[in-house]
Amino acid sequence: MYDFALVFSLRHARREPPMALTREQIASIAALARLDLTSAEIPVYQDSLSRILDFVSALDRAHTTDVAPMSHPLPGLSQRLRPDVVTEQDRHEQYQANAPQVAAGLYLVPKVIE
Amino acid sequence: MSDWHTSTLTQLAAGLRARKFSSVELVRACLARIDASQAALNAFISVTREQALSDAAAADRALTAGSGGALTGVPIAHKDIFCTQGVRTTCGSRMLDNFVSPYDATVVAKLKGAGAVMLGKTNMDEFAMGSSSETSYYGPVRNPWNPQLVPGGSSGGSAAAVAARLVPGATATDTGGSIRQPAALCGITGIKPTYGRVSRYGMIAFASSLDQGGVLTASAADAALLLREMAGFDANDSTSVDTPVPDYVAALEQPLAGLKVGLLREFFDKGLDAQNEQRVREALKVYEQLGARLTEVSLPNLPLSVPVYYVVAPAECSSNLARFDGVRFGYRCQKPRDLTDLYSRSRGEGFGAEVKRRIMTGTYVLSAGYYDAYYLKAQRVRQLINADFTRAFGSVDVLMGPTTPTPAFAIGAKTSDPITMYLNDIYTIGANLAGLPAVSIPCGFVQQLPVGLQIVGPHFSEARVLNAAHAFQRVTDWHTRVPQGYA
Numbered sequence: 001m002y003d004f005a006l007v008f009s010l011r012h013a014r015r016e017p018p019m020a021l022t023r024e025q026i027a028s029i030a031a032l033a034r035l036d037l038t039s040a041e042i043p044v045y046q047d048s049l050s051r052i053l054d055f056v057s058a059l060d061r062a063h064t065t066d067v068a069p070m071s072h073p074l075p076g077l078s079q080r081l082r083p084d085v086v087t088e089q090d091r092h093e094q095y096q097a098n099a100p101q102v103a104a105g106l107y108l109v110p111k112v113i114e
Numbered sequence: 115m116s117d118w119h120t121s122t123l124t125q126l127a128a129g130l131r132a133r134k135f136s137s138v139e140l141v142r143a144c145l146a147r148i149d150a151s152q153a154a155l156n157a158f159i160s161v162t163r164e165q166a167l168s169d170a171a172a173a174d175r176a177l178t179a180g181s182g183g184a185l186t187g188v189p190i191a192h193k194d195i196f197c198t199q200g201v202r203t204t205c206g207s208r209m210l211d212n213f214v215s216p217y218d219a220t221v222v223a224k225l226k227g228a229g230a231v232m233l234g235k236t237n238m239d240e241f242a243m244g245s246s247s248e249t250s251y252y253g254p255v256r257n258p259w260n261p262q263l264v265p266g267g268s269s270g271g272s273a274a275a276v277a278a279r280l281v282p283g284a285t286a287t288d289t290g291g292s293i294r295q296p297a298a299l300c301g302i303t304g305i306k307p308t309y310g311r312v313s314r315y316g317m318i319a320f321a322s323s324l325d326q327g328g329v330l331t332a333s334a335a336d337a338a339l340l341l342r343e344m345a346g347f348d349a350n351d352s353t354s355v356d357t358p359v360p361d362y363v364a365a366l367e368q369p370l371a372g373l374k375v376g377l378l379r380e381f382f383d384k385g386l387d388a389q390n391e392q393r394v395r396e397a398l399k400v401y402e403q404l405g406a407r408l409t410e411v412s413l414p415n416l417p418l419s420v421p422v423y424y425v426v427a428p429a430e431c432s433s434n435l436a437r438f439d440g441v442r443f444g445y446r447c448q449k450p451r452d453l454t455d456l457y458s459r460s461r462g463e464g465f466g467a468e469v470k471r472r473i474m475t476g477t478y479v480l481s482a483g484y485y486d487a488y489y490l491k492a493q494r495v496r497q498l499i500n501a502d503f504t505r506a507f508g509s510v511d512v513l514m515g516p517t518t519p520t521p522a523f524a525i526g527a528k529t530s531d532p533i534t535m536y537l538n539d540i541y542t543i544g545a546n547l548a549g550l551p552a553v554s555i556p557c558g559f560v561q562q563l564p565v566g567l568q569i570v571g572p573h574f575s576e577a578r579v580l581n582a583a584h585a586f587q588r589v590t591d592w593h594t595r596v597p598q599g600y601a
Contacts, residue, residue: 033461033474034461035470036459037462038462048471049471053478056424056425059421064498067497068497073309077353077355097216098444099441107441109453110456
């Protein structure tokens, strides 16, 4: 197994035990992400997410004052615009062929408003 | 035709043009090898037999009429992350088990336009999230060099298929090493082009600022031939770059004399297996003999590339995978109580464990109160890593080092600890963060298992990187080795 500190001998490798996420925090993240978890899954994610957050906390050691965030690997590339004309044809029947439930060209979901 | 697998894709394309054999004969021979290996390797999710044979017959007619293109009649496979019109496209997930794409990815359309014949869709880690091809809903892919071992991932099906010579070439994608790492572990050639070089349209998104399509082949010359047809501007991809595609094949034979090669000090550190390092050092000696000048360079922020990746990639993944809602396409749970229950259970049941782990990691690092500390911080460190690469390319033409810390590992060996699995990509992630082209080529064996040499170049230097890979393959024969049982 690779120990991150061993692999790259970080000067200030973090050694205190990882901050553990609580059951409630995992449940709240899962709710935000619209993921239904079984009660058996929660402790598994408590453990692995805590370890991942501990692992990525190595970033704290980097000095980033005055460093601009990089969101894209090709600097200078700007969003292209195109003429505002219709280019797509109506293919809703083909697209809706993949839908779980469709009626009269509409996607069906459980009743939202009583 | 039963011995086609001793020929390269380039030779097969030439043989087809010279009418030495037909595309139908070649496709039948490939399909026979796919069928014979499927139980052992599980490299394919779908095999498109009838379509392939009818496309091959059409290719033969075009070849007879003299109207063929560069790849007319050449059989290939697509990673099941590329949308294929009328053909099931699963991305290795239960979520898309029943998804039949209504359109072709640009990569698929371009290769089809060049005459290539698709034989099927290859197995992969679910939504390309993994380094071992074990997270697939369709079961793990096995390494042709030893079926107890992983082929690497996430493009493990494409890599195993090419390594076992089931097809002469296959498409793949690379977000943190998913082309290069399986290429290394399976003893084949893989190229991840510059970000923006190959269209991402119709390539199911994982992390949009990192994802890039490429190819897996037996040799750099074959990769050049496929990439020449795949690359290029696409108005349907908002980050596609409108710059001409050089003739990668024509550039292969350039002499290497004077090539300035930087050896990444951070890649030859303690985590690298000693024998693996030995093979890479031997390959570097070959480069010296070819006239390259080797110097050591340091990219001090590179060690932080894995932590940066495991903030940025999950953040982008949690956003991209929000589209899977159980409403418009994909898996839907049984008897939803209400709309929230429909979303949550469809996603909870449709996604596998690793995908859910990454969606939740991404949701957490983007959530209120944590965005600055994790996501913005990671983007700033990404800038530092990018600046390290820019500085290095001020003094060297290409960077070289190992592709992976070790050869292939056992199936199941790293599934219990995500961090251990993530560290497989320790040498490959940097190129994704900076958007650089990089290849992995086979450079020897450690205990009968292949080892990869990685070559990274500046933006849009695919021709140079492939040229350097090809020069090595002209004087070595590692890339011609085929696993026992598939030779």
